[in-house]
């Protein structure tokens with residue numbers, strides 16, 4: 371047996387300890403070489419007043435072992451508690467969330483026999499920065515940040531995953547017909563990185579129709595890569611329509627650390643009764659074994675598990691009269707899997723993992739910095755709804771010849787010049803001042819403009835600079851402009 375690999379393990383809350391014991395029993399009996407370091411996370415830690423749900427000392431273990439097998443936890447009701455998952459993901463830089471969604475027909479009831487897709491979700495960016503502000507009495511804002519490095523890392527991960535797992539196609543979902551810059555960057559990165567993988571089929575869908583197609587015909591997809599929010603929603607949809615929310619595991623992968631878990635929660639009502647299905651966490655554990663280069667053991671566990679499912683040995687949540695053979699508890703299920711170690715499924719497709727060290731993923735490289743010119747500014751005002759022409763008249767008194775007011779929008783729609791009286795307006799106005807020549811404007815001129823706006827008694831709530839990168843204007847136009 372190879373040297374034991376240190377891993378950090380959290381037994382979690384609710385059904386967590388039972389499914390973790392079952393999982394570790396199977397991994398051990400399968401011959402996984404693991405040295406386990408337990409840490410405490412979850413409800414008890416939250417209740418001790420640590421709002422992140424994790425003891426500061428636990429980070430030491432996580433940062434040293436770099437591998438985290440985590441059972442679900444209970445997040446206490448009420449405000450003030452931070453999501454432990456989000457904290458761990460962002461602190462350890464776990465940028466890729468990988469969730470295989472597989473149907474096990476006819477042994478587990480499903481709407482889509484044959485479904486076998488993997489959602490690769492960007493895990494750190496998008497609106498999950500949680501940068502939100504109330505700007506006016508009527509308007510709140512959440513900042514959606516998509517970065518070039520973040521997009522490149524996740525898209526590359528999806529293609530590398532496809533190559534290693536002998537997948538044929540990678541699909542990208544975005545909404546870049548509307549968000550041309552943010553989702554547009556993600557899509558463009560997909561096209562650029564995808565070109566390096568000529569043997570993998572590539573396609574892009576607008577997320578709305580793509581999601582509809584996925585829910586209707588999931589067999590049309592193989593690997594799907596998405597920005598964070600779409601991935602969060604659609605990975606749950608995909609797991610649910612596979613018919614196996616209780617069976618799905620997931621991996622959160624970073625450049626240095628990784629976390630593996632079941633996708634379900636702590637199911638507190640089922641806790642302590644030897645009822646829970648340990649399969650989701652076990653399949654998370656299988657992904658962990660592949661990650662730590664114990665691919666042979668991973669396949670041994672996964673195939674024994676498939677054989678158990680196929681033999682009709684089922685926990686209550688997937689038990690079906692006439693299909694299942696035996697209803698078992700958590701411990702008995704684990705025993706049944708252990709008894710089948712070394713066997714392959716006869717009807718379901720057996721798995722075969724190849725050991726490819728995770729550090730072989732080509733790393734991200736920073737692109738050369740483009741030239742940048744600031745050519746104007748969008749000044750956002752809190753202004754009691756009134757006639758846009760009236761606001762424009764006030765602002766035109768504050769403009770200069772070189773930096774005139776060129777447009778006012780409300781919720782993104784142009785209301786001046788030549789607005790339509792039908793357009794609904796709130797108290798949140800974007801006022802665009804753009805260099806007349808299209809050439810650069812010094813920051814001192816922008817701050818002088820802001821000083822004049824303040825002196826005129828207008829309430830500016832934020833500004834965005836209008837920039838050209840490598841000579842290309844890089845901001846959105848107003849709707850109707």
Ligand code: NAD
Nearest residue numbers: 441442443444445616633634635636637638646647648687
């Ligand atoms: P849940 O996934 O815990 O349970 C929903 C239902 O699914 C349960 O009532 C149970 O009937 C069933 N179920 C789930 N897992 C099962 C299993 N392994 N075997 C058998 N049946 C299973 O979702 P919930 O009830 O919304 O959340 C309960 C708690 O879990 C909450 O505190 C929530 O915050 C937390 N949660 C934690 C995680 C995590 O740690 N990753 C994820 C989701 C929810």
